[in-house]
Amino acid sequence: xxxxxxxxxxxxxxxxxxxxxxxxxxxxxxxxxxxxxxxxxxxxxxxxxxxxxxxxxxxxxxxxxxxxxxxxxxxxxxxxxxxxxxxxxxxxxxxxxxxxxxxxxxxxxxxxxxxx
Amino acid sequence: xxxxxxxxxxxxxxxxxxxxxxxxxxxxxxxxxxxxxxxxxxxxxxxxxxxxxxxxxxxxxxxxxxxxxxxxxxxxxxxxxxxxxxxxxxxxxxxxxxxxxxxxxxxxxxxxxxxx
DNA sequence: GATACCTGTATCCAAAAGGATACTTAATCC
DNA sequence: GGATTAAGTATCCTTTTGGATACAGGTATC
Numbered sequence: 001x002x003x004x005x006x007x008x009x010x011x012x013x014x015x016x017x018x019x020x021x022x023x024x025x026x027x028x029x030x031x032x033x034x035x036x037x038x039x040x041x042x043x044x045x046x047x048x049x050x051x052x053x054x055x056x057x058x059x060x061x062x063x064x065x066x067x068x069x070x071x072x073x074x075x076x077x078x079x080x081x082x083x084x085x086x087x088x089x090x091x092x093x094x095x096x097x098x099x100x101x102x103x104x105x106x107x108x109x110x111x112x113x114x115x116x
Numbered sequence: 117x118x119x120x121x122x123x124x125x126x127x128x129x130x131x132x133x134x135x136x137x138x139x140x141x142x143x144x145x146x147x148x149x150x151x152x153x154x155x156x157x158x159x160x161x162x163x164x165x166x167x168x169x170x171x172x173x174x175x176x177x178x179x180x181x182x183x184x185x186x187x188x189x190x191x192x193x194x195x196x197x198x199x200x201x202x203x204x205x206x207x208x209x210x211x212x213x214x215x216x217x218x219x220x221x222x223x224x225x226x227x228x229x230x231x232x
Numbered sequence: 233g234a235t236a237c238c239t240g241t242a243t244c245c246a247a248a249a250g251g252a253t254a255c256t257t258a259a260t261c262c
Numbered sequence: 263g264g265a266t267t268a269a270g271t272a273t274c275c276t277t278t279t280g281g282a283t284a285c286a287g288g289t290a291t292c
Contacts, residue, residue: 010154011167014147016221017214023224025141026279031130038126043239051127054281059240069227079290080238090227097220098133104213105132108139111185111206142249159269170251175270195260196268 020097023068028053030098032061033091036071041084070094136213139184144169146214148177149207152187157200186210 024030031050040046047058062085065071070091076082140146147166156162163174178201181187186207192198 006154007165010150010165013150013218014166016218016225017146017150018143018221019225020217020221021141021143024220025137027134027137028280030133034126034129034133038122049123049126050130052281054283055240056242056282057280060279062240068224080236081288083239093220093223097216100213100216101136102129102132104140104209105134105136107209108184109132109135144250168251170253171270172252172272173250176249178270196266197259199269 023064023070024094024097028057028061029065030094030101032058032065033070033087033094034098036085036087037091041086043083043085046085139180139186140210140213144173144177145181146210146217148174148181149186149203149210150214152201152203153207157202159199159201162201 028050031053032046035046035049038049040049043058043062046062047053047055050058062071062073066073069088072086072088074084074086076084144166147169148162151162151165154165156165159174159178162178163169163171166174178187178189182189185204188202188204190200190202192200
């Protein structure tokens with residue numbers, strides 16, 4: 001492999017990571033997915049399950065996740081009109097990302113402060 | 117397992133992910149690690165290898181990574197005084213996070229726009 | 233028609249992240 | 263003492279992300 005090939009691969013690697021960070025990065029996106037995955041379907045339930053999130057932020061994150069085909073928003077027409085969020089099949093692939101992040105976060109905490 | 121246990125686990129999961137995001141998240145941290153890992157040791161080499169990064173941002177990221185025990189900064193005393201950045205052994209564990217992020221980013225790009 | 237319930241949006245603001253670019257410092261060579 | 267080279271800082275700015283809080287809009291019940 002030439003030097004140029006190496007550089008090309010390196011830059012593609014960077015781009016792929018930055019893409020993932022755009023879609024799943026930030027403080028809230030994976031927590032929102034996990035919350036829905038673990039059974040919360042409705043806006044206020046999701047909001048209540050994630051410590052510190054506000055309405056405005058949750059609303060934005062839900063839209064972002066819907067645009068990226070990770071969740072679905074269904075309107076249920078009984079009283080009162082309910083909205084149900086569910087994760088898509090595709091969303092299950094994010095587990096490949098979430099699990100390593102969770103694991104690394106736990107070991108890093110130990111590494112830095114001993115155990116807490 | 118009780119409902120309370122479930123909630124506790126859920127919140128710990130969230131916290132672990134948010135911790136990782138703090139240390140490795142954002143646009144530049146993993147790219148900087150990868151650059152050093154792939155052989156760049158000096159400030160200007162690292163800067164040159166990562167498209168779009170600026171001096172100021174790189175400087176901040178290097179400090180952040182050093183504080184988190186992921187890279188080491190060595191002063192080499194010949195002329196002109198050189199600084200060498202190297203990744204620590206501990207840093208190798210970030211591959212467990214970087215590889216899935218890279219993989220997911222690539223498949224997601226296909227999912228969204230067909231292949232590009 | 234007042235009330236209550238639910239899903240958000242509107243408005244305004246604060247903090248963090250990222251960016252452009254000039255400059256400093258320090259050594260050594262000539 | 264002027265030129266060169268390297269690492270990073272200083273300054274100022276823009277963009278993105280996150281946060282607090284009020285309340286709109288629709289419907290059904292009382």
